[in-house]
Amino acid sequence: MKSYIEAIDNLPEELRWPLVKAFEIFREEIADTVKKADFDELKKVVTELIEAQKRTEQTLLELAEAQKRSEERLTRLEITVQELAEAQKKAEERLTRLEITVQELAEAQKKAEERLTRLEVTVQELIEAQKKTEQRVNELAEAQKRSEERLTRLEVTVQELIEAQKKTEQAIQRLTQEQVKIKEELGGLSHTVGYRLEDEAMKSLPKLLKQDFGVEVVGRLKRDFIEISKNNYIEVNIFGEGRKNGKEYVIVGEAKSQLKKRGIDDFLKKVEKLKRHIGKEPILLYVTYISHPQIRKYAEEKNIKIYHSYEL
Template sequence: MSNLKDELLRLLRENESFRMEVLRMLGIMDVNVALSQLTDSVNKLTKSIEDLREEVRKLWEENHRIWEEISKLREENRKIWEEIQKMREDIRELREENQKMWEEMGKLREENQKIWEEIRRLREENQKIWEEIRKLREEVNKLWEENHKIWEEIRKIWEEIHGLRKSHEDLIRIVKGVLKDLGGLSRTVGKLVEQDIRHYLPAWIRETYGITVDRVRRLKVNNIAEFDGYVETEDKILLMEIKTTLRTRDIKDMTEKIEKYRAQAPSGKTIIPMIIYTIEGEGPEKLINTAKLHGIMLIKHYGEYEFELINQ
C-alpha cells in the first residue's frame, strides 16, 4: 500500500499527462479553469471599477468646471442684461435726440427759407447799390472837375499866403513890442492893486478878528519864505498873500511857504494863512477845492472896504 502511494505520488510529480488525467477525473481541472476564468473576470471587474472610478472623478471635475462655467455664464448674462438695459436707455435717448434733430431740421428749413428770402432782398439791394455806384461815379467825375478848379484856387491862395507871410512877420515884430509894454503895464497894475488892498485890509482885519493894526507889513523869514502880509497877536498869526489874479499854483506856493514857516513859527499860536485877490484866473470851484485841501482862506476884494470870504 505504501509502495502504491509512493508510486502514485511519483507519477503525479513526474508524469504530466497522468497528473492532468487525475485532475480531470477528480474535477479539479474544471475547478481550476473556473477559478482561472473567475480570476480573469474579477480582474476585469476590478479594472472596470477603477476605470469607472476614474471616469467618475473626471465627471466630478467636469461637473465642477460646468458649474463654474454656469456661474461665469450667469455673471456674463447679468452683464449682458445690464448692457441691454443701457442700450435701451441709449436708444431712448437717441430717439429723443433724433426727435430734437428733426425739430431742429424743421427750424433750419424755416431759417433757410428766410435766408433765401434775405438773399433775394440783398440781390435787389445790390442792384440798387450798383445803380447808386454808377450815379456816384458820375458825381465823382464831376467832383474831379471841381477838384481841378479848387486846386487852381488853392494855387492862387498860396500865392496870396506868400504875400501875407511877409505882412505877418511885420505884425509879429509889432506884437512883441506891444507885449513887452504890456508886461511892464501888468506889473504896474499888480503893484497898484496890492497897494489898494493893503490900504483897506486893516479895516477888514479889525472887523473880522478884532485886531487893530495901522498897516499890514511884509514878513521875510531867513531867506526861506516871504509873505505880502503879516499880523501877529498873543494867540494867532495871520499870514497873507496878495494877488491880482489867483491861480491854483499860487495856492500851492503859499502852502509850501507856510510849511517852511511852521518850522520856525512861535509855539502856541494859531497860524491863519489867507490869500487876498481880485480876479479868478481859473474856475472858482477848482480854486476853492484846492484852498480847502491845503487849509488856506480865500478872500476876494471887490473894491475899497468890500471883502468876501469865498471858501467858508
C-alpha cells in the first residue's frame, strides 16, 4: 500500500487528490470481496496508469519544450512580422513617394507630349517655310538669270553708248573748238565795238564833262593800264585828269555795249583799288549803247554818270 502512496505522491497535484479519492472509494467497496489476484491486477493497472502518466508528463514536458520553442519562434515571428510591418510601412511610404513621382512623371510626360506636339507643329511650319523659301530662292534664281540676261544686253547697250559718247565727245570737242573761235571772234568784235565806243567817248567827253560838271580835261583822255603795285596793273577803259575851280580830279570811266548791274559792281571794285594809288577824287563815268531804267537808277545812286552812245 505504501508503494502506491509514494507513486501517487509523485503525481501532479491536480491528479493526486482525485486518484486518492478513487482508491478510497474503491477500497471501501471491494474490501470484503476483492481477491488478492484481483488486487494484483489492479496494482498492475495502477502501475500502467502511473507509467502512462509518466509518459504523459514526459509528453507534457516535451510539449512544454515544444511550446517554449513555439513561443520563441512566435516571438521571432512577431519580431519578423513587426520588421515586416515596418518594412511594409516603409514600402508603403516609398510606394507613396513612388506614386507621387509617377504622378509627377505623368505630368512631365504630359507636358513633354504637349511640347512635342508644339514642336511638331513648329517643325511642320518650318518645313512649310523652307518650301516657301526654296520656292522663293528658285524664283530669285530665275529673276537673277533674267537680270543677268538684261545686264548682258545692258552691257552691250552701254558699250554702244560709250562708242556713241566717244563720237559725241569728239563732236563736242570740235564744236568747242569752233565755239572758242566764235567766242574769240565775238570777243574781238566786242572789243572792236568797245574800242569804237571808247574812241567816240574820248572825243566827246571833254565837252560833256565841261557841260555837266564844269570840269576841264587836262591833257587827253586815254585807254591805259594803271599800276597799283609792282607788276600788278588794272586796265581802265577811260582814264584822264581834270580840273575844276583849281581842284584836280581823276576821270575814270568804263565803256560797255550794254549796262548791267554786275558790270557796275565790277567797275566800283576796280575804282576802290585805284583810289589807294591815284590820291585824287575820282569822277566816275559809264558809256554804253543801252541801259535799263532800274540799272541807270542804281548807277546814279553809286554816283556814276551814264552817257549813251547817242549823246556822244
